Amino acid sequence: MSKYKISVILPVYNVDKYMEKSIESLINQTIGFENLQVILVDDNSTDQSAEIIKRYEQKYENVLGIYLTVNSHAAGRPRNEGLNIASGEYVMFLDPDDMYESDACEILYNEMNEENYDCVAGYYREIDEDENVVNENAYAAMEVSEGGYSLESDLEDVLKFRSGFWAKIYKRDLIEKLKLRFPENVPGQDLVFFIKYLLNCKNLKYVEKPIVDYRVRDKKNKSISFSYNEWFFLGICQSYKMCLDTFKEKNVADKFAILFKGALDFYVRSMIDSDLKKEAIAGILSEWQWAYEYENSHEQTEKDFWYTPVSNLLLNKEYDKAADVICQMRKLRNWNNELKEAVEWHKNNSESLQKQTDELQKQIDELKNWVVQVEDARDYYKIQMENISGILKYEFIKKLVLFYCLCKEWY
Numbered sequence: 001m002s003k004y005k006i007s008v009i010l011p012v013y014n015v016d017k018y019m020e021k022s023i024e025s026l027i028n029q030t031i032g033f034e035n036l037q038v039i040l041v042d043d044n045s046t047d048q049s050a051e052i053i054k055r056y057e058q059k060y061e062n063v064l065g066i067y068l069t070v071n072s073h074a075a076g077r078p079r080n081e082g083l084n085i086a087s088g089e090y091v092m093f094l095d096p097d098d099m100y101e102s103d104a105c106e107i108l109y110n111e112m113n114e115e116n117y118d119c120v121a122g123y124y125r126e127i128d129e130d131e132n133v134v135n136e137n138a139y140a141a142m143e144v145s146e147g148g149y150s151l152e153s154d155l156e157d158v159l160k161f162r163s164g165f166w167a168k169i170y171k172r173d174l175i176e177k178l179k180l181r182f183p184e185n186v187p188g189q190d191l192v193f194f195i196k197y198l199l200n201c202k203n204l205k206y207v208e209k210p211i212v213d214y215r216v217r218d219k220k221n222k223s224i225s226f227s228y229n230e231w232f233f234l235g236i237c238q239s240y241k242m243c244l245d246t247f248k249e250k251n252v253a254d255k256f257a258i259l260f261k262g263a264l265d266f267y268v269r270s271m272i273d274s275d276l277k278k279e280a281i282a283g284i285l286s287e288w289q290w291a292y293e294y295e296n297s298h299e300q301t302e303k304d305f306w307y308t309p310v311s312n313l314l315l316n317k318e319y320d321k322a323a324d325v326i327c328q329m330r331k332l333r334n335w336n337n338e339l340k341e342a343v344e345w346h347k348n349n350s351e352s353l354q355k356q357t358d359e360l361q362k363q364i365d366e367l368k369n370w371v372v373q374v375e376d377a378r379d380y381y382k383i384q385m386e387n388i389s390g391i392l393k394y395e396f397i398k399k400l401v402l403f404y405c406l407c408k409e410w411y
Contacts, residue, residue: 004037004062006105007088007172010096011041011078013071016048018097018215023056023063025099031106037088038063040096041078044071049096073231076182076189083181086172093166093190097215104211108169111205117148118174118201122211124167134216137208138164146208151201158204159258165190167211170197187232188239195243195259199250228274233267233284241290257298264291265304271326272306272333282323285314306333 008026012019023040027033040053040063053065066081079093090112094100104122111120126135142160149158161168174180178200182189198204240260247256267288271281292314306329313322 002087002089004088005031005035005109006090006092006169007037007039007082007086008092008094008105009039009041009079009082009086010094011043011075011082012045012049012053012096013043013078014045014047014049015096016045016052019049019052022094022096022099023052025102026094026105027060028102029100029105030103031109033060034062036062036105037086039066039082039086040064041066041081042068043075043078044068073185074187074189074235076184076186079189079193080181080184083175088172091170091172091175092168094212095166095214098166099213099215101210101213105169107207107209108211111207112169112171115148115205117203117205119168119170119198119204121161121164121168121204121206122209124164124212124214125210126216127213128216131213131215133213137210138214139206144206146206148203148205150203151198155252155255156258158198159255161204161206162191162194162198162259164212164214165194166214168194174200183239183242186235186238188236192239192242192246196246199246199252228270228276230276230280230284233271234287236267237284237287237291244290244294254298256294260291260294262304264288264295265307268307268310268326269304269333272329273337278320278323278327281326282319285319285322286317288314289317 010019010022015022023038026036026038029036038056038060040056042050042053042065044067050065050067053063053067056063057065064085066078066085068078068081072078075095083091090109092105092108107122108120111117123137123139125133126138128134139160144157144160151158175197178196180193180196182193240263243259244253244256247253247259271284274281276284292311296315309329310322310325313319313325
């Protein structure tokens with residue numbers, strides 16, 4: 001019997017600004033912090049992240065720190081180091097710039113125990129830098145229903161839960177039975193892990209409750225072209241290929257199309273948005289050949305506007321021509337992005353602009369009213385002055401006549 005109900009593994013790299021809130025969200029879990037084994041793996045951070053880990057490690061016996069001496073470039077190796085020492089009945093994963101809801105662990109743990117599911121998923125919220133919720137339920141658009149799913153009969157529905165890797169709970173004994181670990185030094189390693197785990201499950205349950213507050217940060221920043229380098233594109237290609245191999249092993253290769261839908265559209269757009277030279281893009285495109293062939297054989301005919309001009313070139317292995325087209329589309333893509341941002345800005349600020357317009361109109365109306373009052377006052381003053389002038393004139397004439405009469409009597 002394990003001492004801990006759940007081992008929670010956090011890969012840490014240069015997140016000293018956020019990680020204390022992340023750890024505190026674990027300390028405040030309703031399941032009881034003593035029931036959690038917290039494993040913090042520092043990937044050779046250059047900020048104060050390692051010092052923060054040491055402080056918590058000294059304070060709590062259930063907090064373990066691992067300190068890598070060489071940066072591994074991705075979360076795969078840190079998560080593997082955590083799995084190597086995890087001893088909880090179940091395993092969860094959390095990024096150290098995100099936070100669990102206070103009852104996250106208790107909800108997922110209870111659901112796993114009640115009907116012996118292999119995996120239980122909740123949904124995640126998206127929050128901004130100021131921790132304002134910008135998307136309440138990231139699964140809402142997929143229209144998924146709460147309840148249990150069989151992998152044998154509901155695989156298409158289950159694949160909808162592929163995102164939100166850290167909003168789930170996993171069986172540690174199944175992970176060890178499968179000898180399952182994360183691919184190292186590649187992006188997208190959490191997707192590979194989840195697909196390998198999922199396709200070896202019997203069932204999964206979805207509970208429509210928030211589990212994680214996912215901090216968007218730069219993860220969705222359209223301007224981060226520096227992250228679109230050769231390592232990224234070649235690594236993500238490798239990760240998807242590993243997923244396809246797993247689908248083939250389980251004799252469900254046709255279902256990979258559900259997972260892969262829209263991927264080529266996205267990564268071609270990302271190459272357009274990158275700073276990569278034509279020669280580098282051509283080399284990357286050649287590594288994705290398996291993907292063009294898979295897409296063509298599974299008749300995924302719906303293509304993105306940006307992918308369509310190069311799709312036939314890629315299928316025919318004309319990588320240099322395709323790379324040249326991608327580079328030529330950058331000006332159009334930049335103009336398109338600027339236009340979309342302008343529309344989005346107007347959409348987000350229209351209410352504020354309307355308020356400003358209404359306030360300005362109010363001030364104009366007040367100014368007009370003031371002008372009318374000034375004009376009325378001026379007219380009133382003019383009339384009064386005319387009346388006063390008439391009175392004074394009458395009084396003057398009256399006094400002049402009286403003076404004349406008096407003078408006449410004297411003489």
